[in-house]
Amino acid sequence: MAQLGENRWGKSEIRVSKLHRDETRDDFFDVTVQVLLQGDVGAAHVAGDNQAVLPTDTMKNTVYAMAQEHLGPDLEGFAGVLGAWFLDRPGVDAAIVNVAGRLWQRVSDSGFLGGGSERRTAKVAVGPGEAGTWAGVDGLVVLKTRGSAFSGFPRDEFTLLPETDDRVLATSITADWRYDPVPMDTTAAWESARQTLIERFFEDRSASMQHQGWLMAEAVLSAVPEMAEITLHLPNQHHLAVDLTRFGMTDHGVVFQPVSEPYGDIGLTVER
């Protein structure tokens, strides 16, 4: 005779970010939340009776909803608010809330570096084919909370995207450039190129990721005279607005769901 032992249900990998806008300076909080509940759900297991089973989809929505007011630098505080809320649901006896915050590094009032897996790259090709020397960077993760628009695009029957003149823009830059000639100090040249890419991303207003890429490429070609051409790959790491009005709340437009897939896939080469 089988008996139900320990059990829990919950939602894992709930990604949510929140923008805090000040007069001139923004904060950006970016976390992944896990909610695990225990409670009076024996009948759900044994008899398929769901009356005590808070849906995990509701847990996700609750995290989004609570983020608007409660997500900030105090991650333990946010976890505590969520824990207390879920413990208060009928039939819930215990709750565990895990919050993991990504460490965005501030670069400007509205610009952040995502760090992580960034690498400096180099390529040398010798022989009769396409010979030369390339340098580059991959995994250079950047996010800005101001200065990015996307509007004036064509619409057809499958277009739902609203126009926006102010959005969160994030990408993981891969850049590869060909040198001709190779600079004397390749490290100084690389640092200059990288610094220019970052500055232009954060300082220029752009009308699209394509426009952003062009502005960056044009500036870096000016900054590094030995660069003959540059190719940028700029995956658009979308931050989808969460519509809180569905929960009867006032939506301040500050809660986002970052998504890994699908992503906008933008690539361009700019030549001297």
Add this chain to the structure above:
Amino acid sequence: MAQLGENRWGKSEIRVSKLHRDETRDDFFDVTVQVLLQGDVGAAHVAGDNQAVLPTDTMKNTVYAMAQEHLGPDLEGFAGVLGAWFLDRPGVDAAIVNVAGRLWQRVSDSGFLGGGSERRTAKVAVGPGEAGTWAGVDGLVVLKTRGSAFSGFPRDEFTLLPETDDRVLATSITADWRYDPVPMDTTAAWESARQTLIERFFEDRSASMQHQGWLMAEAVLSAVPEMAEITLHLPNQHHLAVDLTRFGMTDHGVVFQPVSEPYGDIGLTVER
């Protein structure tokens, strides 16, 4: 003076699946699509003029919309329909459509094995603490297109989930069970346990993942007499319905967006 060279824009990692219902037998097509376009978008790069930039969000929606009629075993055909559609958009000169189909292996009229990374696991602990022998499986991916419901759950202000008596249910089973005593033939015992897990997943109607887990655990405890207890971890790999009515289409309820995150996180132990 910088000049725009080769460039393209598109959408990558668009996951879409389609259910084809016959009288008694279902087919399930599960693909990841990439769309890459080239065209007359110099002004978008240089001047921020987006009038020729078909949004990548529209590309995604187009893939969902076209999937209802055109996604099937002929992946090249589906890619061709998409390619022709995008080539026909104003300002688009060339299109590349990549489609990668996951190879679900049919087990029954409505049941499929996802194969892949499945592993047989074993654990032995010796010493004064919790000693014993465990066996298990991880990465056992299963999906069924019939026999799964979720309704009768509590609702609060954050609940949007509709009730359903028929949904696509998919998970990657991790199971660990303790033997007492250890069977003479551990391979035969493991095969019996695995086979029972698969059969019960596909054959039993369930009212929730919790219910499904209980039914599987109860059956496997019966099938393998040396099993003292079993713990199941059943992440709910959601297949979100795509609402095609937003595109002015009739929605036949057969197009889904599989999502990796967040996921429902269900765990239970069942003892003899």
Add this chain to the structure above:
Amino acid sequence: MAQLGENRWGKSEIRVSKLHRDETRDDFFDVTVQVLLQGDVGAAHVAGDNQAVLPTDTMKNTVYAMAQEHLGPDLEGFAGVLGAWFLDRPGVDAAIVNVAGRLWQRVSDSGFLGGGSERRTAKVAVGPGEAGTWAGVDGLVVLKTRGSAFSGFPRDEFTLLPETDDRVLATSITADWRYDPVPMDTTAAWESARQTLIERFFEDRSASMQHQGWLMAEAVLSAVPEMAEITLHLPNQHHLAVDLTRFGMTDHGVVFQPVSEPYGDIGLTVER
């Protein structure tokens, strides 16, 4: 005043495989092992005294050494042998041994399919550039225990590799082929191409991965008349022989360490 609480030390992700040769039929056992020990190691933590700390490198070597005699279908038995061994080391009070076995699917007496993440791929390109229709497969993992040699290669001061006329050969096939014309039944054509790739990999004796690739490509071009050309990417997933003579043992040449990186990177295109 700080006090040491619960602690353990061990080795994780120890990959080891073993070939069992019969007259005509081979078995191949492929596992990942984790060893975790507890014991009398307070002085190691607090005072840096390592006299009771069995090195994790020794744990790894022990797993390799024991695999020659004890690794087989009974994973629990292998874990038990290891657990008993480690419990018997001076200062060790408890041991946990986890073993996860990869499920290679037998195709022939010496051929196995690794399953997993295999996908069928399709690509359509339209427009003025390189237009056409491609099909393919990725993640098709194959391993054979006979019929692969590598000898007669040039040697220089950095060459240590011994010549061999019989090795374990494993790869994850990525194949892409262009159709001209596109076959009426793309699924039948794909199945024929895939089946031919698998058969040739397992049945042909090859002198290198390059040779193996050529033989496969030539055969698949014959089997599918609509195929104009095929490109194969064949990463060589090395299985390094573990030298057991270092432990004073007789080495039967059947224990291997599979490594993920680096890997041999072979690519070729074959045209009609």
Add this chain to the structure above:
Amino acid sequence: MAQLGENRWGKSEIRVSKLHRDETRDDFFDVTVQVLLQGDVGAAHVAGDNQAVLPTDTMKNTVYAMAQEHLGPDLEGFAGVLGAWFLDRPGVDAAIVNVAGRLWQRVSDSGFLGGGSERRTAKVAVGPGEAGTWAGVDGLVVLKTRGSAFSGFPRDEFTLLPETDDRVLATSITADWRYDPVPMDTTAAWESARQTLIERFFEDRSASMQHQGWLMAEAVLSAVPEMAEITLHLPNQHHLAVDLTRFGMTDHGVVFQPVSEPYGDIGLTVER
């Protein structure tokens, strides 16, 4: 009649690092190299004749050997030396060398932060079970080139590891600590804990990873009075010495092969 088209062979994901010791200040260069060659290897494909096929194992060894003299901040220079070397091999017509350098951030004369995926974590558990508030960090990657020994350990027939009083020590710290009481300013407490972990890792000489963990845990308990206990998980990310004497070279002991698997798996809890 099949014809060989474009083809290349090479080695991917060759990881190599090099330590540059100055009087008091070390540099650490850490790269992943890919070598791809083209040449006169038609007979290898078609007829299994390997006389022009430089083994990919030799390519790997060449990268290790060249790293001792040539790996430094100028990645393009290192790639160029390798490219020229391979182009000079008999039968090789063209070579591509890709080098990707990991960006270790200097913290001290011999200490580096690996950045990347670091996250701040928080956990709240409410209900009748183990209730409380935890904070932590995961993915805090640190590497030091001085101040780490491992000697005096027990030896048995499977022990090959040499004793060392100076090794490269690297880990990705996961720390979780319980607060009692919860500090008023959780962010300040977290920053203090993280800073102390980093400082102790780099400044304390340790006799093992266990000893290193104890020293870090003890210090952080002192630094943060609200911390009741802390659990550290310290995977030992091994840097294996490459033996260059096998190539007839003088080995300066500065070239290492970083390996992902297997890894030493160290965990400890320290209580107040």
